[in-house]
Amino acid sequence: MIEETLKRTFGFETFKTGQRQVIEKITAGKSAASIFPTGAGKSLCYQLPAILEQGLTLVVSPLLSLMKNQIDFLKSKHIPAAKLDSGMSAQDYRETLEAARTGQLKILMIAVERFKNERFRTQLRQMNVSLLVVDEAHCISEWGHNFRPDYLKIPLYQKEFGIKKALLLTATATPAVIDDMCEKFAVSRENVVKTGFYRENLFLRIRPVAEEKKDALLQEVLAGKPAGPAIVYVTLQKTANRITQMLRNNGLDAAAYHAGMKNEDREAVQNDFMAGKTGTVVATIAFGMGIDKENIRKVIHYDLPKSIEGYSQEIGRAGRDGNPSLCCLFGNKNGVPVLENFAYGDTPDFDGIRQVLEDISQSKGSLFEFRPYAVSRMSDIRLLPLKTLLVYLEMANIISPKYTYFEIYAFKYLIPARAIIEKFKGERAQFVKTILDNAKTARTWTQIDIDNAVDESGSDRQRVLTALEYFHEKKWIDLQPKSAVEVFEILNSAFDPESTARDLTDLFLEKEKKEISRLHAMVEFFETDQCLAKSLSGYFGERLDNNCRRCSVCMEKTPVKLVSSHVPSLERMNYHALVQPLLDTAESPVSVTLATRFLCGVSSPRLVAYKARQMPGFGRLEAWPYKSVEKWVRLNHI
Structure with a gap:
């Protein structure tokens, strides 16, 4: 059955290394982890079982570009798949949820934040989810290079929604991170499938270069062999824009890609690159996640990457077709302070942390309502470290997440209110009337007072929300909730904000210290006197017996020294x-x-x-x- 599906649906004659092992574990009802290098076929490990499973495969993915590319591929194979994202129209969102709930979809892709959405959670309870897939699963580990606090809650969601098995996917997990992932998702080590990291078709080069000579070197490398599509990675958005313009001025076909662009503009760049209309993309690290383009011939790091894990993931996008590909890093330390700034900027100071804790301690009753953007502005803490702060408070048993709700439930009537009420009889008609009596219309939009509707109807909040969702599905209203509020239960109201803030400040400083040491370890890695391929494989727990004989160190037979420019006092x-x-x-x-x-x-x-x-x-x-x-x-x- 597995081989038949591989050939009939995907058109492949054989599995890549490790794929069959993972698929057999999943189809046997076990949770598993797939630790494959970038481009080694992790996606097939859930795509093929999804066809054979009776229920829905729910994929948690960190990036919109990854979702789009995967959905396009699945649709080309006639596999019913869809994604949920904030850019969807109300109709597309409604139709996608209905297809997932009624069993018309085999695969649904979401961002981890979607689990907090009260509307989505209501719908998820009605879906038959047979497999939870966690892509970039290393994000759950604080030992990892890209920790995301929301990922810590995925195992809790798995239990809450009764999803029996999970598949963890990552390309960049060290042995310590793999242990952490498996423990949190209760994956047995015998169900971890790890393939070799080393790819002999990648030629690793480090070119020491002064800052003012990088542009000329970039043109030289792009013009050299091997010819073909290229990705140029930079740290800052303004650098991506400047280099793109410089390359265009010199007659080269290039496009910029970064988070400062509109979604539709980023998608257009990605589509043109995939179709071969654009030869070179100059991008910040977001570009390339999930892009399945086999013939990328060059990956150039104009600036230093953020970590060894980031570097390995980015060079892994080159040469997926097995043909020789160049991975060239411009050896220059000038960007180290900019990279350090990312870590320092994510470290909240003591005063900001204390402000958040005082807000919690002064809450009336046993519940604390968290409005992310308001608290972020008040405390001057970025959203990501602010979420991490709340996770630390959960781990210290000071607060516990209860639920997330929307402050504003707004909708447009698509048919008159009376026509909606008349579709019901008896108690249900009275219940619907009570809901709509608590809705006030101002011009186009109608806003409902959920609390009043709950009180007057004598029902619980969930029944009111389910009714609104039902009206939305029937196209009687266009429902658009706004202003999410996360509600936490205060487990320990006697905690001391001052001393707790000191402890948490120390935790963040320790995290900052790890990030800075990780960055300097990367610089030391690039200045090694050991074979680069051998060192890189060793970092991820793989042993190479022989040197690659094709990296900068092997060819020059001397350690590389990164260039550093002097800055004035x-x-x-x-x-x-x-x-x-x-x-x-x-x-x-x-x-x-x-x-x-x-x-x-x-x-x-x-x-x-x-x-x-x-x-x-x-x-x-x-x-x-x-x-x-x-x-x-x-x-x-x-």
């Missing part, structure tokens, strides 16, 4: 002139942390509110080490 800078625009705009005293972030170009919710990016001085010292700037600010700050 900070003592020559005029501190007060640089920060004055911020001081003139700020509504409250400017802290050392805020001034440092401003000068280093590290955005924060408060700096966004002040429109700091448009001020002279913002990012003026991004080439200097963050800690050096912080020390200098502390000396000059009044």
Whole structure:
């Protein structure tokens, strides 16, 4: 049955290494983990079982581009598949959920945040989900390079919705991360399938180069062999835009791709690259996730990657067809401070953490309502570390998640309210009338008071929401909830905000320390005197007996030394002139942390509110080490 499906549906004659083992475990009813390098066919490990399963396969994926590419592939094979994302029209969203609920879909792809959506959770309870797939599963581990706090809750969701088995997919997991993943999802180690990391068709090169000569070297490498599609990875959005324009000015076909672009523009770039209409994409790290383009001949790191894991994932997008491909890194340390800034910017300071904790401790009753954007602005903590903070509080048994609700349930009447009520009889008609009596229309949109509807009807909130969803499905209303609020139960109201804030600050500082050490370990890795392929494989727990004989170290027979440009002493800078625009705009005293972030170009919710990016001085010292700037600010700050 497995071989027949492989040939008939996918058109493949044989499995790639490891695929059959994983598929057999899943079809036998077991949870499993697939640790395959990028491009080694992880997706087939859930796509093929999904056809054979009776129920729905729910795939949790971190990126929209990954979802789109996978859905396009599945549809080309006539496999019923769909995704849910915030950019969908109300009708598409409604039809997709209905298809999933009625068994018309085999695969549904979502982002992890979708589990918090009250509407989705209501629908999910009515779906027959037979397999939960967690892509980029290393995100669940704090030992990993891309920890996402929301991933910690996926095992809880698996239990809550009664999904019996899970498949974990990743390309970049060290042995410690694999252990962590398996423990959290209760995957037996005998059901972990790990294939070799090393690919002999990838030629790893490190080219030491001064900052001012990188553009010329980029043109040289792009013009050289092997000819074919190329991805150029950079750290910053502005660098992607500048290099794209530079390449175009020099007659090369290039397009930029980064998070600052509109979704439709990013999709157009991706589609053109896949179709061969664009030869080179200059991108930040988001590009390439899930892109199944076999003939990428060059992956060039114009700037240093963020980690060894990131580097391995990015070079893994080259040469999936098995033909020789170049992976060239421009050896330059100038970007290290910018990379460090990402870590420092995600570390909340003590005052911000204490503010959040005081808000919780002063909550009336046993529940705490969390409005992410409002709390982020108030505390000046970015959303991702703010979510991590809440996870830490959960782990300390101070709070526990209860549910998420929307503050605003707005809809448009597609048929009159009376016509909706008349479709029901008896108690149900009275219940529907009570709901709609608590809805007020202002021009086009109608807003319903859920609490009043619950009180007056004597029903629970879930029944009211189910009714609204039903009206939406029947196309009697167009329902569009807004303003999500996460509700937590306070388990320990006697905690001390001051001492707890100190403990949590220490935790974040330890996390920051790990990220910085990971970055410096990467720089040391690139300056190794060992075979690059051998060192890289060893990092992921694979042993190569022989050197590759084709990387920079093997060919030059000497360690690579990354180039570093000198920056002037900070003592020559005029501190007060640089920060004055911020001081003139700020509504409250400017802290050392805020001034440092401003000068280093590290955005924060408060700096966004002040429109700091448009001020002279913002990012003026991004080439200097963050800690050096912080020390200098502390000396000059009044």
